[in-house]
Structures are given as structure tokens and as C-alpha cells.
Amino acid sequence: MDLQSTGETGAHYILRQLQSFGVTHFFMVPGKLINAFMRCYPSDGSGTLEIEPVVTACETGASYMAEGYARASEKIGVCLVIGGPGVTNALTGIASAYTDHQPVLLLSGQIASSLEMQNVLQDGSQTGVNLCDVFKPITRSALEVKAGQPLPAFLRESVRLLRGVEKGPTYLAVSKEALYEKSMTRVDIAPSVLESWSNQALAVEKIKSAAIKAVFKRSTNLVILAGLRCKNAKVAAALVAFSERFSVPVATTLSAKGLFPEDHPNALGVYGYSGNKRAIEAFKNGVDGVILLGLDTTQWSTLLWSHELRPACGAIQVDESPDYLGRFLDIDHGVVATGDGFLRLVCEVHAEELAATQESRSKWSSDLQRVPLHYPIDAKATGNIADHPAAYIPVLQSYFPSDGVVCVDSGSHRSFFGHYWTARGPAAYLSATTLGPMGWSIPAGIGASFARAHGKTMVVTGDGCMLMQGLELSTAAKHGLNIVFVVFNNRSYSASYFNNKDNLPALTQIPDYNWCLFAQSLGVSATCVSTPEALHDCIESIMSAARPHLIEIKCDGRHVTPNSEYSSRLKDHPLL
Numbered sequence: 001m002d003l004q005s006t007g008e009t010g011a012h013y014i015l016r017q018l019q020s021f022g023v024t025h026f027f028m029v030p031g032k033l034i035n036a037f038m039r040c041y042p043s044d045g046s047g048t049l050e051i052e053p054v055v056t057a058c059e060t061g062a063s064y065m066a067e068g069y070a071r072a073s074e075k076i077g078v079c080l081v082i083g084g085p086g087v088t089n090a091l092t093g094i095a096s097a098y099t100d101h102q103p104v105l106l107l108s109g110q111i112a113s114s115l116e117m118q119n120v121l122q123d124g125s126q127t128g129v130n131l132c133d134v135f136k137p138i139t140r141s142a143l144e145v146k147a148g149q150p151l152p153a154f155l156r157e158s159v160r161l162l163r164g165v166e167k168g169p170t171y172l173a174v175s176k177e178a179l180y181e182k183s184m185t186r187v188d189i190a191p192s193v194l195e196s197w198s199n200q201a202l203a204v205e206k207i208k209s210a211a212i213k214a215v216f217k218r219s220t221n222l223v224i225l226a227g228l229r230c231k232n233a234k235v236a237a238a239l240v241a242f243s244e245r246f247s248v249p250v251a252t253t254l255s256a257k258g259l260f261p262e263d264h265p266n267a268l269g270v271y272g273y274s275g276n277k278r279a280i281e282a283f284k285n286g287v288d289g290v291i292l293l294g295l296d297t298t299q300w301s302t303l304l305w306s307h308e309l310r311p312a313c314g315a316i317q318v319d320e321s322p323d324y325l326g327r328f329l330d331i332d333h334g335v336v337a338t339g340d341g342f343l344r345l346v347c348e349v350h351a352e353e354l355a356a357t358q359e360s361r362s363k364w365s366s367d368l369q370r371v372p373l374h375y376p377i378d379a380k381a382t383g384n385i386a387d388h389p390a391a392y393i394p395v396l397q398s399y400f401p402s403d404g405v406v407c408v409d410s411g412s413h414r415s416f417f418g419h420y421w422t423a424r425g426p427a428a429y430l431s432a433t434t435l436g437p438m439g440w441s442i443p444a445g446i447g448a449s450f451a452r453a454h455g456k457t458m459v460v461t462g463d464g465c466m467l468m469q470g471l472e473l474s475t476a477a478k479h480g481l482n483i484v485f486v487v488f489n490n491r492s493y494s495a496s497y498f499n500n501k502d503n504l505p506a507l508t509q510i511p512d513y514n515w516c517l518f519a520q521s522l523g524v525s526a527t528c529v530s531t532p533e534a535l536h537d538c539i540e541s542i543m544s545a546a547r548p549h550l551i552e553i554k555c556d557g558r559h560v561t562p563n564s565e566y567s568s569r570l571k572d573h574p575l576l
Helices: 010-019 031-036 059-073 085-089 089-100 131-138 150-160 176-180 190-198 203-209 208-216 233-244 277-284 339-349 351-356 358-368 391-399 414-418 439-453 463-479 515-521 532-544 564-570
Strands: 025-028 054-057 076-081 104-110 143-145 168-177 222-226 251-252 265-272 291-295 315-319 335-337 403-406 430-433 458-461 484-490 526-529 548-555
Touching: 010 031, 010 150, 010 168, 010 176, 025 059, 031 104, 031 176, 054 463, 059 076, 059 085, 059 089, 059 104, 059 251, 059 430, 059 439, 059 463, 076 085, 085 104, 085 131, 089 104, 089 131, 089 358, 104 222, 131 143, 131 168, 150 168, 150 190, 168 176, 203 208, 203 335, 203 339, 208 291, 208 335, 208 351, 208 463, 208 564, 222 233, 233 339, 233 351, 233 403, 251 277, 265 277, 265 458, 277 358, 291 339, 339 391, 351 358, 391 414, 391 532, 403 439, 414 458, 430 439, 439 458, 439 463, 439 484, 458 463, 458 564, 463 484, 484 515, 515 526, 515 548, 526 532, 532 548
Parallel strands: 025 054, 025 076, 076 104, 104 168, 143 168, 222 251, 222 291, 251 265, 291 315, 315 335, 403 430, 403 458, 458 484, 484 548, 526 548
Antiparallel strands: none
16 A cells, blocks of 8 residues: 555554554454455555454454453454444453453444444444443443544544553444545554553552551561462562562462462462462461452452451552452552552562561461472262373473463363463463353464464363354464364363252253364364373374364363362352
């Protein structure tokens, strides 16, 4: 496109602006209402954009891919769809991004503004299905750009709010007139947006206060519980430095798994749902002070809103948003700050108090290390360890590269992997743990693979999840991604099986589908195993190949998950 002689269309402008934020890929399903975007990629190769389109099997998958891309890259994710059914298909993905605070921009092509109130095809405007109103409750903003309105201003606001005080998705519908209108005078939005993003909250006086000082002075057995809301590389580095300097043990929520290296001497593992034994025991026996760092105060992350998170010497909740402090959980002290900013300033102003209790805390931390991280694998349901999903995890772990990304789905396999897998970085383990849509990890892992083009990605999923999003294997095949799909085929919705033992078996049973054949029909090579030994024999060659491959693991769905503590406490909440 010769921009000097023809001007720049609104569609080209939008993509060029997104490219300026370092976005390398966007995820889409083609359709007439987004033809303006598709025309930015002419077949003669004369296009000037570097940002690449990825055509997916369904808009739901496209929205999940955008979220996976955002999580793995720490950039913004972009999903492009047609108005009407394309947008509604993406709704669950945007809801997932909203509940897990992920910056995903949902872009849609809208009908021409001049055709509103005429009942035209796929009208998502105020005179049709009014998609802005549908998306307002699950986005940071939901806007429409109509004919004659300033596109740069609407785009700037939609991108800016992705990483505002509260991170989350936004929705922007652009009319046909705005997409095709040519201009050479539209401003670049990146300088203004990046300036907005660069201003990070840090409540200096609150951190320096006598109340915060008293917590550190009184707490010998101080622990950090880090959550999803601060899961990024900067916080990960600051956590390790703080923990090592003052011998402070660190636990994470399942949603933040990997934020602190789980093989670190000060690691307690996961607290909450699928929690590790060491973390559970530490909070039950000994913690007298806690820093709740970016904690997502959900049912799972708080171990059913446990009183243990408010120990005798005090609980300090740290979050970038003042509105989240004390939300869903009683606390003693709330601090508005980024996770890394808080830890750095505490090192400066409260080093004396932390050093005074370090020797005692170091001994306590050493004692904690003698508590096993994992509960023993319980194979009593069948008496056969070979059909237990957890038995395969050590084999996968030993051959998976340490810098790879694991993307884990919803179901019993999530619990097994959350407990027994060892994660060593903030992007090393991804899972949607608040909304928890089944099938999420398949496209999300594909999105993560695009974000980490030179590394290995592994999707961990089940047969029930494959029924929902398995067709996205075709996207991985088309692009030859360096990704492995591990499908635990237990022929059931096993997470629901335990709640329905006395009901019709057909409610939770799944036919024994041939997932290898399914994958091969979509262009993905596949292997089926039924013992850990068989997996060991083939895993090295599979992991060393830089192409998509599916491993189908035949296992049994009757094995209980390592959730004894969570399950016992659940009895006190009969409505859950």
C-alpha cells in the first residue's frame, strides 16, 4: 500500500498502531465485516505491516489464543472478529480474560453507521443485538466508532485501559465507514498510552508507616503468598531477591504457579486448591505474618477464604488497585503498590526489622523444607499406578525444556499438574483458574506458542476439553508450531464424576474416541501410550522435534485428585 499517494485506511491504521506496541500476531476468523483488515495483506506481497494474522477455527479459539499470547509475552493480546456472531462466539474468551485480569483487545468490524435501524445482516450496533451492552460487564471498556467519529481517540482509550489500574480486556467495534476512511493525519497513540502505563502506584508513606514496621518487627515466621495479579517477570525477580536476602519462604496460588521457582530452597509450593503439602502445613502450623502479594482473592486461591491468611502478627495485602484491597477477604493492612515496587522499598526502609528475625526465620524455613512438597500418589481406585495421570508427569517433566511454557486445562488433570509439576518462571505455567472454561488451554497454548516462537509449548488437556476446542489443532498444524498436546483420555468428565457417582453413568462418561486419528486428520502427528514406560520410550524424540505432536495417554478417571485439605474444608461450605 502506497500510503503517500492513497492515504491510510482506518483498518491499516489500527493494525499499525497495535504493531507499535510490539504485538507480533493477532487472531481472527475471516468475514465480510473485517474485509478492510484483510485487504491490508494483498497477495502480491506489497503489504507493509509486520504484525501477522493467524486464522483460527472459531472465534472462541481466537479469543483464547489472544489471552494465551498476552500471558506468555506480557504484551497485549488481540482478537479480530466480525460483528454479530463473531463477537458472541468470542464472549467466553473475553469473560475468561476479564476474570483473570488479562489485557486482550477484542476488535470487531461493525456494519456501516448509515445502515443502522434497517435490520441488516449481523447488526451488532445499538439497533441490533447491542453488543456493547453485552460486553460492558466483562470488559474495562466497550466502545463503538461510528462514521465521523475520531478513530485515534477511541483506539487510544481501548488500548490504554488494557493496562490501567485494573488490567483486563476491552471491546472496540469499528463501523465500515471508519475502517475504510483514508487519512494521512491520524496521530500515533503509543506515546500517550505508554506514558499512562508507565505511572505505577507506590504508597510510600504507607509502606514506611509504623503499622507496617510493626508487622515486620513482630513476625518471625513471615511468609509471602503471591498471586495472579502480580504474575510477571519483574515481580518474579524481586521475589527471589527479597526471599534470599531475608530468608522469607514463598508460596503461590495455583493461578500464579511458577512466579517463584518451585525448586528454590525457600519455595513452599502452591497454597489453596491443588495445594502442596509444604505450603498447607506452613500456614496451618507456624505462620505469624503474611504478605499477600497481588493475591487474587478467589475461592481456590484463599483455600476457601481461610482464616490462616490473617495470622496473629498481621496480614499485609499489596495490590496495584485500591479497590481490590480487602475485597472478598479481611485484612489488617492494605498497600497500593506494584509487587516489585513494594518489595524494593521494604528492602530499603525495613531491612533492620527483617534482619533481626532472619536467623529464627531461616531455621523455621529449613524445618519446612523437611516437609514433602507433594502428597503421595493415591492409586487405590484401581490399584494400578500405570493408569494414574500423575504417574506420567515425571516423565514429561524430565524431557520438557526448562524454559518451555505449559498450558493446563480445566479438569482433574489441572489438579494433578498443579500439584506435581515443577514450574520455574512466571510464564512457565499458564491456566485459567477463575472462570475455568473447558478446552481453554488448547488455543491458549497455541497463542503462547506464537508469543514464544523459539521455545517449546506443551498443552495439558483432557478428552472432554478436546470435544470443545480440539479443532484448533488445525491452527497449530497450519503454522507448524513447536507444540505438544498431551491429552489425558480417561473416557469421562472425571472432575464431575466424583459428584455424580449415584447418577446415570452417561452423564459423565465419554466414548473412547481415537484422539490420535483425530489429530492426524488435522495434520498433527500423534502417539498413544498406556504406561509411563511407553511414554518414556518415545518422549525424547517427540520433545526434540520442533513441530506439533499429540500424545494420547490412556488413563483412568476414578483416581482422586491431591486435594484432601481443600475437600475437607469444602464440607463447611455446603452450597459450593
